[in-house]
Amino acid sequence: xxxxxxxxxxxxxxxxxxxxxxxxxxxxxxxxxxxxxxxxxxxxxxxxxxxxxxxxxxxxxxxxxxxxxxxxxxxxxxxxxxxxxxxxxxxxxxxxxxxxxxxxxxxxxxx
Amino acid sequence: xxxxxxxxxxxxxxxxxxxxxxxxxxxxxxxxxxxxxxxxxxxxxxxxxxxxxxxxxxxxxxxxxxxxxxxxxxxxxxxxxxxxxxxxxxxxxxxxxxxxxxxxxxxxxxxxx
Numbered sequence: 209x210x211x212x213x214x215x216x217x218x219x220x221x222x223x224x225x226x227x228x229x230x231x232x233x234x235x236x237x238x239x240x241x242x243x244x245x246x247x248x249x250x251x252x253x254x255x256x257x258x259x260x261x262x263x264x265x266x267x268x269x270x271x272x273x274x275x276x277x278x279x280x281x282x283x284x285x286x287x288x289x290x291x292x293x294x295x296x297x298x299x300x301x302x303x304x305x306x307x308x309x310x311x312x313x314x315x316x317x318x319x
Numbered sequence: 320x321x322x323x324x325x326x327x328x329x330x331x332x333x334x335x336x337x338x339x340x341x342x343x344x345x346x347x348x349x350x351x352x353x354x355x356x357x358x359x360x361x362x363x364x365x366x367x368x369x370x371x372x373x374x375x376x377x378x379x380x381x382x383x384x385x386x387x388x389x390x391x392x393x394x395x396x397x398x399x400x401x402x403x404x405x406x407x408x409x410x411x412x413x414x415x416x417x418x419x420x421x422x423x424x425x426x427x428x429x430x431x432x
Contacts, residue, residue: 249425
């Protein structure tokens with residue numbers, strides 16, 4: 209089975225940096241996705257980590273440690289439009305492409 | 320990337336009726352999936368839509384309730400049968416473009432009265 213844990217809510221200030229953590233326990237693991245979902249909209253792809261380490265994409269970075277079953281999403285120079293839910297999802301691989309999603313972290317960016 | 324179109328985008332239905340949601344991808348994809356997102360919850364995989372064969376359902380979901388078609392590599396449908404208010408949810412179609420990317424349609428928001 210799969211178990212994905214991430215904080216329910218976080219609040220951060222515009223212009224600051226915020227780190228959203230995700231831990232996973234899976235019977236099979238082949239990668240870790242992060243998605244952003246604004247209220248009432250579909251999730252949009254942010255990042256995909258397969259190997260350990262940090263991957264940077266502009267203001268967003270994602271980190272993975274397979275040995276620790278841990279990932280985080282780092283958002284820099286926060287903007288008001290970054291207020292959204294951030295979903296962590298584990299990719300089981302092994303012939304199956306299904307993702308198991310965490311419950312999401314609702315981030316509120318305040319002035 | 321892939322552009323995934325779903326319709327209807329939203330609908331209000333009566334208890335006991337059925338609704339079919341269509342999903343069209345702008346390119347051929349091997350894997351297509353259907354997810355459900357209940358209010359305030361994360362996404363739950365309903366099934367993998369297999370081209371040319373029966374869909375693969377996750378625990379808690381059955382073909383009689385959620386029949387799925389996948390006639391080709393760009394199109395799939397999900398039917399929500401004999402609806403009840405508990406089926407009120409957002410239903411999302413997704414497509415795996417490569418091992419590293421899974422894209423979602425805009426979702427179909429279903430309200431059952």
